[in-house]
Amino acid sequence: MGSDPQDRPGVRHELGVSVSGPEHSLSIQSLHVxxxxxxxxxxxxxxxxxxxxxxxxxxxxxxxxxxxxxxVQRLVEPESGEILLDGVDLTKLARTELRDARRRLGMIFQEHALIERLSVMENVLTGTLGRTGFWQSARRRFAPEDVTEAFGLLDRVGLTGLEDSRCDELSGGQKQRVGIARALIQHPDVLLVDEPTASLDPATSVRIMTLITEICLERGLAALINLHDVPLARRFCPRIVGLKEGEVVFDGPASALDDEILRRVYGDDAVGAPAGHQGSPAGTEGSGGTDGENILGR
Amino acid sequence: MPVLVRDGTREWRRRTSAEQWLRFLGALGLTGLLVAAVSAISAQTTWAFILDAGLQLQDLALRMFPPDGAYSVSLFRPLLDTLHIATLGTALGVLIALPLAFASARPTTPSRRYVRPIAILLLVTSRSVNSIIWALMLVVLLGPGMLAGVLAIAFRSVGFVGKLIYEAIEEAPTLPVTAMETTGAGRAQALAFGLLPQIMPTMAGVSIYRWEINIREATILGLVGAGGIGMALQASIDALRWSRVSVILFAILGTVVFAELVSARIRRGLG
Structure with a gap:
């Protein structure tokens, strides 16, 4: 049930210097699921x-x-392959070690996965469950420094003053911001982000992606971000990996992403026929309205 | 299947012929069962009693009125006992039902092969025995009194409350629990934060609804000696004091209406 309160300062110290300090890497190798x-x-x-x-x-x-x-979170057990977080293979970890590894992998969900009936503050503080004992958390006796940090994170993600609101009162974008704060209070080494904008309108999507990438830069976090929206991926992710039928079919800089590669990732229907639409290149950032983007943006 | 090709055009029907016949035969069978049941009941009925039921009703009504108003004062205590039996019984029932509900629900059971069937069997057993039967057995075991009543109410409530809560657990979205696990939370923490808040409204609503039912059930437990206003009812019927029986029936009606109003009020506020 949670880590001993005594080792909290140590954890905190290590994390406090993570911007300039230890650099964390994640390597997924020939994963079969x-x-x-x-x-x-x-x-x-x-x-x-x-x-x-x-x-x-x-x-x-x-x-x-x-x-x-x-x-990677081992919510699904891989058949084979390695998941190395700073060189440690997560697929080999026992239950208690896995909990610590999960704490280091902050996850942001497509449907934000908040607990709708709890307040914003409670939801953010659930990010500390990995280091809070069961009874402390059940009685909502979270560590004072965690509460202070939660207030700071709410300020950072733009939810100042909303700590007492119930999450089902928030808009989609606000919920996603709570989800981001929850992931950050875990003190993650790597962020795993699953379709953060799937249920958001285009403008909110851009704001959320801006926030996530800014935070990664501020905190020196590596992030793996699932996106179904190719223009958004191209705009915010310097490097793109294309997955097709469980295999990596493209891995390179966003600038290398062209129609040929999009066909490889999404199939031939993904990109409009070159002659079809006044020659506007499909998938160009922000142009909108081409066949290719409509399909890709689905 | 229901699409037929006839002369090159496609015809659509709601059901295939086989389905049509099966439904017809099913309806025929049900009608036959109904006729058989009615004739069996009719064969065992003494129609002479039914024919003078009107007279009997008139007679009973005359004996019940006017109600013995002065008697109502001494009903306060047994009515309070009835409320106590219902409330304590519900509380105890919910307390027993909670772990059984978690053991019965697929996402939370410790073992689907062993624990889950046993927990579900206990819930079904609890439901299949009516409160008054539980009371009958418990009075034999523990002697007459309110304790037997409280336990009878509790044992009957376990199955009802447990079933509805375990269904709520199975229907609750699992994503929040998953999210809790990704923070590094333990299993108990993940359930306490990811699941419990989701089923809280159901737990409260079901408990209050059961409390309301239990007040009704507690009014008759006295008939078998398990305390409450039913004891007074039994005594008055035995003594043929029909003017008191009518007072008791009005008192029960008042209590039940009160309980239903309170229950409806509270449940409307949950959400």
Whole structure:
């Protein structure tokens, strides 16, 4: 049930210097995952995140993007492959060690995954459960420094003064901000972000992506971000990995992402026929309205 | 299946012929069962009694009125006992039901193969025995009195409350629990934060609804000696004091209406 309060200062110290201090890397090597006896969802996907690197993961629905993030957290057990966090293979960890590893991997969810009936503050503080004992958390006796940090994070994500609101009163963008604060109070070494903008309007999507990437830069966090929106991925992620049917079919700088590669990732229908639409290049950032983007933006 | 190709055009029907026949035969069977049941009941009925029921009703009504108003004062204590039996019984029932509900629900059970079937069996057993039967057995075991009544109410409530809570657990979205696990929370913490708040409204609503039902049930437990206003009812019927029986029936009606109003009020406020 949670870590001993005594080792809290040590943890805190290490994390306090994470901007300039230890650099954390995540390396996923030939990961195989299948659900039950079904078709494999991931067949040998490999992605390595250098420290502080922001990587966008794109691919069609069912390509295995969410499964990949879930497998890194071992919410789904991989069949084979390695997940190395700072060189330690997460697939080999026992239950208690896994809890600590999960604490170091901050996760932000597509449907924000907040507890709707609890307040904003309570939701943010659930991010500290990995270091808070059961009874302390059940009685909502969170450590004072955690509460102070939660207030600071709410200020940072733009939710000042909303700590007492119940989460089901918030807008979609605000909920996602709570989700970000919850992930950050974990003091993660790496962020795993699953479709952060899936249920948001375009303007809010841009604001949320800006916030996430800014925070990664501020805190020197590496991040793996699932995105179904190619223009958004191209705009915010310097490096893009394309997943198709459980395999990495593209891995390179966002600038290298062209129609040919989009066809490889999404199939031939993904990009409008060159002759079809007044020659406007499909998938160009922010241009909007081409066939290619409509399909990709789905 | 219901699409037929006839002369090259596609016809659509709601059901295939086989389905149609199966439904017809099913309806026929049910009608037959109904006829058989009615004739069996009718064969065992002494129609002579039914024919003079009107007279009997008139007679009973005359004996009940006017109600013995002065008697109502001495009903205060047994009515209070009835409320106590219902309230304590509900509280105890909910307390027992909670762990059983978690053991019965697929996402939270410690073992689907062993623990879950046992927990569900206990819930079904609790439901399949009516409060008055529980009371009958408990009076034999513990002697007459309110304790037997409280336990009878509790044992009957366990199945009802447990079933509704475990269904709520199974229907609750699992994503928040998953989210809690990704923070490094333990299993108990993940459930306490990711699941409990989601089922809280159901838990409160079901408990209050059961309390309301239990007040009704507690009014008759006295018939078998398990305390409450039913004891007074039994005594008055045995003594053929029909003017008191009517007072008791009005008192029960008043209490039940009160309980339903309170219950409806509270449940409307939950959410």
């Amino acid at each position: 299948r659900y039950g006896r079904g078709e494999p969802v991931l067949s040998g996907a490999s992605i390595a995140l250098a420290p502080k690197e922001i990587v966008g993961l794109i691919g069609a629905s069912g390509a295995g993007k969410s499964t990949l993030l879930r497998a």
